[in-house]
Amino acid sequence: MEYFIELFLGGLTRGSIYALIALGYTMVYGIIQLINFAHGEIYMIGAFTALIVAGILSMLGWNPVAILIIASVIAVVYSASYGWTIEKLAYKPLRQAPRLSALISAIGMSMFLQYYVLLAQTSNFLPFPSLIPDFKFMEPIEHIVRSSEIVIYITTAIVMVFLTFLIKFTRIGKAMRATAQDRDMAMLVGIDVNKVISFTFIIGSATAAIGGVLVASHTGQINYYIGFIAGIKAFVAAVLGGIGSMPGAVLGSLVLGMSESFFTGYISSDYEDVFAFLFLVFTLIFRPSGILGRSDTDKV
Amino acid sequence: MFSFSEIKKSLLISLWFMFLTFPIMVIRVNTIYKTIEWRWDRMIMVGVGSFFLSFLWRFFIGKKETGKKKTDTGEVQQLTWIQRLTENKKIYLPSLVAISVFVVLFPFVFSMYQTNIMTTALIYVVVGLGLNIVVGLAGLLDLGYVAFYAVGAYTYALLNQHFGLGFWTVLPLGAAMGFMFGVILGFPVLRLRGDYLAIVTLGFGEIIRLILENWNAFSSGPSGIANIPRPGLFGLHLSLHQNIIYMYFIMIGLAIFTIFIVGRLQDSRLGRAWIALREDEVACQAMGIDKTRTKLSAFALGATWAGMGGVMFAAKTTFINPASFTIWESIIILCVVVIGGMGSVLGVICGAMVLILLPEYLRAFSEYRMLLFGAILVIMMVFRPEGIISNVRKTYKFEGLKDNNKDNS
Amino acid sequence: MEPILEVKELTKDFGGLRALDRIDLKVHRGQIVALIGPNGAGKTTFFNCITGIYQPTKGEMLISPGGKEKKSLNGLKPNHVTKSGLARTFQNIRLFQNMTVLENVMIGRHCRMHAGIPGAVFRNPATMREEKQVVEDSYRLLEKIGLEQYVNEYAKNLPYGAQRRLEIARAMATEPFMLLLDEPAAGMNVKETKELDDLIVQICHQEKISILLIEHDMKLVMSLSDLIYVVDYGKKIAEGTPEEIKNNPDVIKAYLGEEVDA
Ligand SMILES: Nc1ncnc2c1ncn2[C@@H]1O[C@H](COP(=O)(O)OP(=O)(O)O)[C@@H](O)[C@H]1O
Numbered sequence: 001m002e003y004f005i006e007l008f009l010g011g012l013t014r015g016s017i018y019a020l021i022a023l024g025y026t027m028v029y030g031i032i033q034l035i036n037f038a039h040g041e042i043y044m045i046g047a048f049t050a051l052i053v054a055g056i057l058s059m060l061g062w063n064p065v066a067i068l069i070i071a072s073v074i075a076v077v078y079s080a081s082y083g084w085t086i087e088k089l090a091y092k093p094l095r096q097a098p099r100l101s102a103l104i105s106a107i108g109m110s111m112f113l114q115y116y117v118l119l120a121q122t123s124n125f126l127p128f129p130s131l132i133p134d135f136k137f138m139e140p141i142e143h144i145v146r147s148s149e150i151v152i153y154i155t156t157a158i159v160m161v162f163l164t165f166l167i168k169f170t171r172i173g174k175a176m177r178a179t180a181q182d183r184d185m186a187m188l189v190g191i192d193v194n195k196v197i198s199f200t201f202i203i204g205s206a207t208a209a210i211g212g213v214l215v216a217s218h219t220g221q222i223n224y225y226i227g228f229i230a231g232i233k234a235f236v237a238a239v240l241g242g243i244g245s246m247p248g249a250v251l252g253s254l255v256l257g258m259s260e261s262f263f264t265g266y267i268s269s270d271y272e273d274v275f276a277f278l279f280l281v282f283t284l285i286f287r288p289s290g291i292l293g294r295s296d297t298d299k300v
Numbered sequence: 301m302f303s304f305s306e307i308k309k310s311l312l313i314s315l316w317f318m319f320l321t322f323p324i325m326v327i328r329v330n331t332i333y334k335t336i337e338w339r340w341d342r343m344i345m346v347g348v349g350s351f352f353l354s355f356l357w358r359f360f361i362g363k364k365e366t367g368k369k370k371t372d373t374g375e376v377q378q379l380t381w382i383q384r385l386t387e388n389k390k391i392y393l394p395s396l397v398a399i400s401v402f403v404v405l406f407p408f409v410f411s412m413y414q415t416n417i418m419t420t421a422l423i424y425v426v427v428g429l430g431l432n433i434v435v436g437l438a439g440l441l442d443l444g445y446v447a448f449y450a451v452g453a454y455t456y457a458l459l460n461q462h463f464g465l466g467f468w469t470v471l472p473l474g475a476a477m478g479f480m481f482g483v484i485l486g487f488p489v490l491r492l493r494g495d496y497l498a499i500v501t502l503g504f505g506e507i508i509r510l511i512l513e514n515w516n517a518f519s520s521g522p523s524g525i526a527n528i529p530r531p532g533l534f535g536l537h538l539s540l541h542q543n544i545i546y547m548y549f550i551m552i553g554l555a556i557f558t559i560f561i562v563g564r565l566q567d568s569r570l571g572r573a574w575i576a577l578r579e580d581e582v583a584c585q586a587m588g589i590d591k592t593r594t595k596l597s598a599f600a601l602g603a604t605w606a607g608m609g610g611v612m613f614a615a616k617t618t619f620i621n622p623a624s625f626t627i628w629e630s631i632i633i634l635c636v637v638v639i640g641g642m643g644s645v646l647g648v649i650c651g652a653m654v655l656i657l658l659p660e661y662l663r664a665f666s667e668y669r670m671l672l673f674g675a676i677l678v679i680m681m682v683f684r685p686e687g688i689i690s691n692v693r694k695t696y697k698f699e700g701l702k703d704n705n706k707d708n709s
Numbered sequence: 710m711e712p713i714l715e716v717k718e719l720t721k722d723f724g725g726l727r728a729l730d731r732i733d734l735k736v737h738r739g740q741i742v743a744l745i746g747p748n749g750a751g752k753t754t755f756f757n758c759i760t761g762i763y764q765p766t767k768g769e770m771l772i773s774p775g776g777k778e779k780k781s782l783n784g785l786k787p788n789h790v791t792k793s794g795l796a797r798t799f800q801n802i803r804l805f806q807n808m809t810v811l812e813n814v815m816i817g818r819h820c821r822m823h824a825g826i827p828g829a830v831f832r833n834p835a836t837m838r839e840e841k842q843v844v845e846d847s848y849r850l851l852e853k854i855g856l857e858q859y860v861n862e863y864a865k866n867l868p869y870g871a872q873r874r875l876e877i878a879r880a881m882a883t884e885p886f887m888l889l890l891d892e893p894a895a896g897m898n899v900k901e902t903k904e905l906d907d908l909i910v911q912i913c914h915q916e917k918i919s920i921l922l923i924e925h926d927m928k929l930v931m932s933l934s935d936l937i938y939v940v941d942y943g944k945k946i947a948e949g950t951p952e953e954i955k956n957n958p959d960v961i962k963a964y965l966g967e968e969v970d971a
């Protein structure tokens with residue numbers, strides 16, 4: 001039983017992390033129907049920025065919690081800036097172009113950012129300081145779930161509530177939904193679509209940065225390639241849930257994280273990723289638009 | 301052009317990029333030795349560089365937009381230079397002869413190293429043309445194409461290892477295996493739409509790679525299979541140098557064969573259906589075309605070339621392991637198709653040449669080459685999204701009832 | 710004589726919305742039948758159900774091309790419906806824009822051709838003959854529809870009226886016994902509409918293809934139709950000859966508030 005709980009919580013951790021990345025994917029996809037391949041790199045850049053800030057501050061002897069907060073804020077600001085800039089440079093000129101062109105542009109951007117970080121920093125794994133303190137009250141269950149995992153759950157939940165509120169109740173949220181429904185129509189009713197798209201990238205990137213910082217301090221190491229792998233997994237999660245749908249992204253992430261965790265725990269850790277992809281394939285065969293995706297017949 | 305407001309704009313951009321690249325470019329912390337390295341010179345480089353590049357960027361964006369306006373208003377269908385070239389027999393034939401001579405002489409004029417790279421590029425021409433059927437003609441985004449390439453390569457390696465089969469026997473088998481896997485993997489996924497298809501094919505690509513990596517008894521796992529024989533020539537013993545030249549010519553032959561067959565497929569009842577499917581799926585079905593079958597045929601025929609290319613790849617490198625078949629490989633093949641110009645055979649050839657040769661010659665910039673490669677992809681797409689050769693598809697042209705035939709338009 | 714198309718109690722739900730509610734409809738050989746009703750009444754949905762693009766929630770759809778044996782359309786895929794002899798056009802033009810006019814019609818011929826992969830690769834005499842035949846047939850069809858001057862143009866470069874006609878040509882290339890036209894006159898000027906009127910009569914009388922027509926242009930509908938069905942909110946509210954429909958109070962009420970473009 002304890003093993004089951006351990007796997008369950010491990011799955012929850014994975015799922016939360018996938019969710020933080022998948023949300024950005026799904027938001028961008030919902031608005032401009034682009035698989036933003038560079039999204040994983042935004043996450044990675046968030047982690048690197050946090051590492052640099054945390055490195056400096058910890059040498060100055062600051063308290064870890066303060067470092068965590070400051071590093072996170074700076075990482076969020078930087079990732080959001082990168083997201084915004086990338087959209088302006090690599091995607092905006094391609095709004096009218098075939099979708100594949102935009103995808104290739106995104107792939108190019110992803111490569112560029114990976115090697116940019118590799119060249120400017122290093123190709124090795126860097127140790128990331130564990131900024132999340134071990135809570136006293138966690139001691140009795142520390143062998144099942146770590147403090148950093150608790151922080152990950154809570155943060156993910158907060159981010160999700162915040163995003164739901166943003167999309168449901170704010171002006172810009174409504175504009176985002178309208179743009180996702182029908183961009184031309186949104187333009188006609190006076191929504192500044194460019195602004196909405198920029199904003200979507202900013203929010204999505206900020207969310208990814210939070211994920212980056214949390215994962216880095218949970219796993220304790222980063223390199224230039226972490227974004228790519230996490231990005232693909234998160235994208236799988238987003239598609240699993242139904243791409244374009246935000247609750248879908250979260251649900252897909254949790255389902256993927258959990259099932260991966262149980263699969264590796266009970267069956268085999270070698271075939272973990274095989275399982276993840278097979279799971280995706282089977283889900284889509286039976287639900288071609290994902291778990292929560294609108295399975296609408298296209299209007300003809 | 302260099303008005304005050306332009307300069308101000310560029311200054312702001314340069315400031316923005318200095319801000320943006322500040323932590324990652326300038327600071328490097330070593331948490332073990334507790335040292336911080338500040339590299340301010342890089343910040344200046346970024347500032348100056350982005351200042352000037354932003355002028356260029358805006359200039360070209362402006363140029364692209366005015367160009368687009370012109371073609372929008374100007375009713376005349378402009379012929380591209382490539383169309384004019386193929387139209388005009390006086391230029392077309394001699395250039396064909398010149399290219400043939402160059403191709404034949406290439407391995408004797410250039411070094412072994414160069415010939416080897418060219419052979420690689422030719423493999424990409426073949427698999428690129430295969431993927432072009434799937435993506436360029438039928439409009440199915442396949443991100444797991446490399447799976448079929450791996451199937452071909454492992455078919456050769458394993459059949460050779462266990463049964464001693466030679467290259468020429470396995471080449472058609474590899475193609476058949478590619479086709480078979482295309483059907484098997486294609487069947488369940490082809491009812492998915494656009495990006496769902498993309499991610500599922502990506503998934504299949506990864507599944508095959510991961511199986512190869514983990515199923516040691518079958519594929520020798522990550523350590524791969526070594527000592528795969530190069531193609532034989534009637535049992536003659538060839539030196540390494542001779543063999544490289546021999547493989548070069550095999551690839552030339554295969555490439556010509558591919559161009560020939562793919563060309564014929566494209567200009568057939570099936571080829572028309574692929575293009576119609578790409579244009580409008582619903583209308584296509586309403587015209588009586590079986591969507592699933594048509595898609596499946598595109599998918600499987602595309603996979604066939606990948607299987608064949610895979611056999612050649614294994615024979616050329618004599619060593620394969622799962623690391624050769626990552627998602628990046630799929631992406632590079634996809635880029636060959638898109639950069640070259642989707643749907644166009646000539647485009648794919650150009651794409652393969654540029655994409656495979658470019659990184660090789662970018663070796664001068666050694667570590668910067670992948671960075672440049674990424675940047676070139678973005679720049680290419682921003683300024684020329686239709687690819688190097690914009691699609692000059694042959695269309696059926698009607699020229700009177702008696703002797704109608706097809707022609708380049 | 711059996712009707713060539715018989716629809717019984719056709720119902721289609723979209724979530725909570727009942728777009729079609731137990732619609733009955735019959736078309737006999739040689740007839741031009743019109744389906745009219747305000748926007749959003751469910752006319753296009755009706756076409757989509759018959760042609761296999763949507764699966765109806767309930768109801769039966771039968772064809773009987775020869776007038777004897779009946780065949781059910783329920784559960785058939787769109788391409789099989791077309792192959793059985795029902796061809797359609799779309800309300801919002803769905804041509805293959807980047808293919809030429811000739812190629813568009815050739816696609817229509819696809820389901821009546823046979824060449825497969827071996828034929829494409831080996832170009833055996835049968836395939837070559839077929840390929841030659843398809844170009845010729847397609848051209849002749851274009852002549853009939855009056856589009857031959859555009860034969861080598863890209864579909865996207867055609868004037869609007871010609872695009873609508875090309876959709877009809879493409880549908881006819883599938884050799885249907887019945888054509889379903891979804892608002893063929895939409896967006897056409899008076900002259901184009903008149904030409905369309907003639908074309909439809911010609912298709913029905915000379916080509917012996919029956920026609921089921923959705924149209925808002927009442928003048929066209931009244932002059933062409935043998936029989937008119939009126940739907941509103943997914944329900945059939947009337948059926949009859951043009952004379953009967955003109956004087957039906959329910960129809961007038963349904964169109965009240967919506968301008969009947971004459
Ligand atoms: N794919 C679909 N999904 C949801 N609702 C649909 C779909 N297709 C049509 N509808 C709805 O069905 C009703 C009938 O539409 P339609 O058949 O297009 O009307 P008409 O062609 O008579 O103008 C409309 O309310 C429309 O919104």
Ligand SMILES: [Mg+2]
Nearest residue numbers: 752753754800
């Ligand atoms: Mg309609």
